Amino acid sequence: MFEKYNNVQQAVLQTTLQIINEKELQATSMALIAKQSGVSTGSIYHYFSSKEDIINELYKGIVKFNGEFVTSGLDTDEPVRIRFERAWKKVFELCMTYPLGFQFIEQYSFSPYIYDSSKLEAYEGGWCGPLAKLYAEAIGQGLMLDMEPKQMVQMNYGSIVYLVKGHLKGQFNLNEETIQSVIDSSWKAVSR
Amino acid sequence: MFEKYNNVQQAVLQTTLQIINEKELQATSMALIAKQSGVSTGSIYHYFSSKEDIINELYKGIVKFNGEFVTSGLDTDEPVRIRFERAWKKVFELCMTYPLGFQFIEQYSFSPYIYDSSKLEAYEGGWCGPLAKLYAEAIGQGLMLDMEPKQMVQMNYGSIVYLVKGHLKGQFNLNEETIQSVIDSSWKAVSR
């Protein structure tokens, strides 16, 4: 998940992600990260300048990974509707396959602990932009409502996020069929 | 916002909500709460058993408040479509009027810091249940898709949440008109 980082950094980021999801940022001490990652605190500080830095790298790393995951295979000549479906299926797949990353981003994208610069970088590197472009294309073809593309992306994304959240919380179950109908609903929501 | 609590408790809860939104749970110390609320730490511990307790009361209090806010005026004989619209407009109004509460719930509804019992209580006292009932009614009338009502509520709620988040983050602006079209879209998404 964090290919651009070296081994030590990867171990630290992975471990941190895990602990935060289990215990909350508050209870995620450097000592615990060191112990569970098998990297000494001294070494951690050799590769990260602070705990904040770790969290922010984590944030940026996950968003980048998510962005690449979702937008891969989106750059084709196929009809908009096909790419629309593929993209959101990718999002579902992402959330189900990497729930830790998903939850982390969900919980901390509003946190003051994440620098504005990280949020900005995330926003630009994520999949929001590419998807908005797809939506703009759809608007151009008269397929979608004449709304701000980014807003529609957010709307559709929100639906998915909340279904995934309900699923992860165990409030209900998501299967292939449900996912398909959610995507259909999403299309209906924004289509003309 | 916290009517069932006494003055001291209200001051503590209000202050805590504010600080957490500004500074994150991590940086919200009891000393700071005491100072800003004008209540001594000793007194705080007279009314709350621990810091966790404060946060959990806060969580439950806000969810309860939100639930009452959204479901008020929903118990009428008007057509489903009208009540649907009124409910979601209330949700928008809630998010815009009480952004602190909104953000707090968003950020901590997944947090291990919130007891499962609080989450359960929240789920029952919130507006999810009543809205799901409305949706079930709509299904019965053949107006909505034959999907799990709770899932559809989540879907629609997710759209709204993400639009509000985008708005609060300053990514775009929400006005009356946009809100209306979002509600229309939401209806389209779940309607037959």
Place this chain on the structure above:
Amino acid sequence: MFEKYNNVQQAVLQTTLQIINEKELQATSMALIAKQSGVSTGSIYHYFSSKEDIINELYKGIVKFNGEFVTSGLDTDEPVRIRFERAWKKVFELCMTYPLGFQFIEQYSFSPYIYDSSKLEAYEGGWCGPLAKLYAEAIGQGLMLDMEPKQMVQMNYGSIVYLVKGHLKGQFNLNEETIQSVIDSSWKAVSR
């Protein structure tokens, strides 16, 4: 020695002074101060804002004490020569009676660890000013060289300091007789 401070503060300052003299600032940890003073680290931080703060309060407290010690009984009508002698005898007495304070000031009056504001406050509250006034009086009476009074005070003080240092290092011994002759020499040095 630190009357204007409360009991806890006095204990901390006294202990700190002792440890620094034994072990050097570097090796004077808060944990050690806490242990030896019988005050918990938490309490120390209740009364002092940081370790730097302790050291600076120590510095200012000692200089103030020294200033009052030396200048007491200097404000009489007796001849300059008498008061000159009394003052420097007081300085000797001070150094011999409170060697810890003496050495601390000597070692740290140049240290970047001491704030400039402390140094300034020290300079004004110490005994340099009053003594310089006495010297000015002597110059006015044609008894002393026509030199900057402060410079002459420094000169005379330096002689004493270095004798005391030699004494404390065990390089030689200072007795009543030696002290008397040093004061006579000092007078000779600056007199006309």
Place this chain on the structure above:
Amino acid sequence: MFEKYNNVQQAVLQTTLQIINEKELQATSMALIAKQSGVSTGSIYHYFSSKEDIINELYKGIVKFNGEFVTSGLDTDEPVRIRFERAWKKVFELCMTYPLGFQFIEQYSFSPYIYDSSKLEAYEGGWCGPLAKLYAEAIGQGLMLDMEPKQMVQMNYGSIVYLVKGHLKGQFNLNEETIQSVIDSSWKAVSR
């Protein structure tokens, strides 16, 4: 300043002296020394056995340098008074030209961080001994008070040190003229 050491050692010692004067021993980390001197920590430990060792070598090196600087040209047949004057002028020159070394010695000659062996070596290699010999000669010629020569040297040195300190602190300015009169005063102080 540290001719008997090799290039690497010189770089380390020079850098250390600088940093200590700017930042205090406490804040003088090996990492900082390594960085600023351009020598890796590994290499530093090849040439010095510990941080203490560096500081002590520094101490001894400076004292040695100072001793040679001051006593050079003292071994002549000229009258005592002439050599007396030349010696103290050299001391002034030393302090003004190498203030870092001067301040370092001043601040650490009492420090527990400096080994007793270093202090002893310093005492023997410094200029105290040679000057004391000159003073003894003066006593023999009936020119000086019948006091312990070392004590008189200390007295005179103290005067100078404190004037230089006042000068370095910016309390007043030292010029050629002042220096001359200080030396005259010093002679008066110890002469018969």
Place this chain on the structure above:
DNA sequence: AATGAATGAGGATTCATTCAT
């Protein structure tokens, strides 16, 4: 000889909580 990554004990400081007043 030279490097600098790695170590982990120890540093200053904070903080939830208690309890005497």
Place this chain on the structure above:
DNA sequence: GATGAATGAATCCTCATTCAT
């Protein structure tokens, strides 16, 4: 009930030192 001083474990982080390369 109310206060806030006191506690000391736990926090983040630094640093002298080592050692594989």
